Amino acid sequence: MAEKAKMIVDKDFTIGEIDERLYGSFIEHLGRAVYGGIYEPGHSDADENGFRRDVIELVNELQVPIVRYPGGNFVSGYNWEDSVGPKEERKRRLELAWRTIETNEFGFNEFVDWAKKANTEVMMAVNLGTRGIDAARNLVEYSNHASGTYWSDLRRKHGYEQPHNIKTWCLGNEMDGPWQIGHKNAVEYGRTALEAAKVMKWVDPSIELVACGSSSRQMATFPDWEATVLDHTYEHVEYLSMHQYYGNADDDTPTFLARSLEMDDFIRTLIATCDYMKAKKRSKKKLSLSFDEWNVWYHSHAADRKMEPWQIAPPQLEDIYNHEDALLVGCMLISLLKHADRVKMACLAQLVNVIAPIMTSNGGGSWRQTIFYPFMHASVYGRGKSLVPLIQSPKYDTKQITDVPYLEAIAIHNEEQDEVTVFAVNRHLDSSLPLEVDLRSFGACSLIEHIVLEHDDLKAVNTEQQPDNVKPHPNGNAQVDGFKVQASLVKASWNVIRLKV
Template identity: 50%
Template sequence: MSKARITIDRDFTIADVPRRLFGSFVEHMGRCVYTGIYEPGHPQADERGFRQDVLALVKEMGPTVVRYPGGNFVSGYRWEDGVGPVEDRPVRIDGAWHTIETNAFGLHEFMDWAKEADVEVMEAINLGTRGVEEARSLVEYANHPSGTYWSDLRRRNGAEQPFDIKLWCLGNELDGPWQIGGKTATEYGRLAQESAKAMKLVDPSIELVAVGSSGRSMPTFGTWENTVLTHAYDEVDFISMHAYYQEHDGDAESFLAESVDMDAFIDGVIATIDAVKAAGKHTKQVDISFDEWNVWDQVKFNDVESVEIAKAGWKKHPRLIEDTYNVTDAVVVGTLLNSLLRHGDRVKIANQAQLVNVIAPIRSEENGPAWRQTSFWPFERMARLAKGRILRLAVSAPQIETKRYGGVDAIDAAATWDEETGRVVVFVANRSLDEESDLTVDLHGLSGLRVVNAETLTIPEGGDRHTANLETTQDAVHMVPLAGAEVVDGAVRATLPPLSWSVIELA
């Protein structure tokens, strides 16, 4: 058994927990919308077609904000296609995912669903094939009260009151050669600047997210952010980050260390933002919207699924990247959440992509059940329990050697302290595949606490690191009690199972 120590001090905090850090993503892709959140005729669908079994799981999971409608989809999307009488809406091809879009579900339907789910809407606009005029028209349609062409059209379409959408994405992954209407950094920077100006002239209260690099491995990473922000710094409030991780060739040690890459990625974007701020003598602070992140088997998608979809021809909502998540994936998701929380002073928004079916924590079947994937649990626990201030931790742990990152700490952690309630929550992963960790958490300035709950997600009895929640075994992996966690002489003592992500609540 290895030994690890975490030191917490009440006086060393990072920032308030940003509630938008626990966001999700609904894209018109695969079965996320159709047979995901929306399936008229399903036994558990309401009169609007919203699946109530899926909605119940969404509410349980607790996302605070949901990005919509894309994603790659948005770069070829005409928002007008998704409003008005459903029978009059055009059927279009979606070149991004080689599918048929019926437009049976659009902006009004999503706003109704978001109200039911109690989530804030993060609306993305098309800056791939469209531009300034379409962007400002959509803001007018959504947010202007009445008396103009677009606002009155919204009212005729059934929404008397404005949608009042405050958070907007200025396009999606426009640095990518796969993106419809992809652009150079200068082309996009100028378009983002002018679109932002026009949108804020319609509604000055909105917040805007500029497109950052599609990933840290992009050849233009860093220079893209610099150029875009040099043009649009004064007009935008956030710049986006996207990152997806997967296990390569059975290298579980490197996979379990991917939050090291996320940490470095975030730090690099922060450095670029602040360099532009200094060079431009700006006074406002641009922060980060990490509006796509998850575990995703991209190799399988690129080499197999995308080829199969192309061969199959144009289909309505085919199955796309419906990855099945196992114990290892869930622990990685937990460490990525830890990374985002540790950077909560600058990462103010984050969206796990996506919400249902498509690389999602929630799965559903057409005319069938809905269930929680393994990755559901770390998100649900952190979204519900992380409140108050983010604590700055000092971690001392043995090193695990990895092929990609060299030596990394066996223990990965984040923690919060709610001054109003006195509650402290520690989120901690043991990356070791085979060794328990004897953990001590020193509590400086936080006396009188006791463990009120301790849980862990780990390999279930009779299972292995590949055990997953399937339609037939929906609860194979879930949070279970972490035995033996207690406060002794002012410090928390606990034994962390190998390959685990745990939550220790103190009050």
């Protein structure tokens, strides 16, 4: 490709400070996310609590700051009381969302214990499907109140003298979806969420709340759902949720890699909706977004349709990710960073085994999927301020999306480390892309490293037997001359260019 892509960034032209919770993830009682994923008593690498140490090590590599729990669709049928207290007294339940049996062997307190060992915070979801405001306020009291009441003293009786002090709470999950247990229309949900928010904050005024937005941009009720829900809840919540998954079932890779442009539009529409409600209510409050489910999801659909119901922790939603999936995940991360002023939390869904960057085998090993790498790079090197990217790039058209830039990129300024990191994807499937990055406002720079994730086969995957088949290398060709960076981004590649400024 002869035409060059150019990018100019200025240290004073910032999008916003990046909230570390942008690199959150998600654990649901679904498939082998919990049982066989983060928890497997009897495994050779399990600790005294049954937590898999090999998985915790990989989670620590990702530096995940917050994890949403326990769902997902699961939460809309969840009786939290079933999951605390002596394990031998806990009830087994039919889990209707995913048609399995939930043993409740691993419950609320176990997850709090696991989160501490994994150096992460808890984003707790409450059941507004089969339950409601009473169960929600009781759970906050059990979790966060010090002592002297029935629920707080029950927590202490269960072995937790000190309150858990969970600060981030989701008001249900995907309540706009007809598949949801206890599905509600926007008015019904808005009223329920408002009343739950009130009593939860009366129990603990320090918590932050996330109201359910649309389950995806494709929902027929989007964005009317958001407007109606916020009409009820605007002054009582801090965040509005977003969910979106993409797939490549048609094997149209150019369109697949362009889906992050639709993600950009989704975010912009939600920001506009929030700001409309701000104006309507004459409010001084600016609402933020929580993109608390996002990923590629489609590989496992056929296998999941064949699953026999009422098993305990069967393999479900076990997408085996390939190289092109990693490229789109990289583009989606860049989309989140391009809106860091308003998207303050996000959860890659999910963390282990279920549409996840980490895979395990029961009784066996663990390994990194292809999508592990762009997520890790963004989490580790994407801290600081997101800079406005002025980009010129050659473009292409697909059957569904037009004017797709071959270059998808963002720059992050970490003032504490005196570093600028450029994340860049070359969407071109056949040619390298010359790139020039102009950093004139920073003065002279030096190259720390240029990491590249590339593979000749877009469908290449990692497995337990070949865990390093798709793996980044530090041999990128970026060069620095004063304040300009020159690089040739190889075809279909994810790039991390780290610079000392």
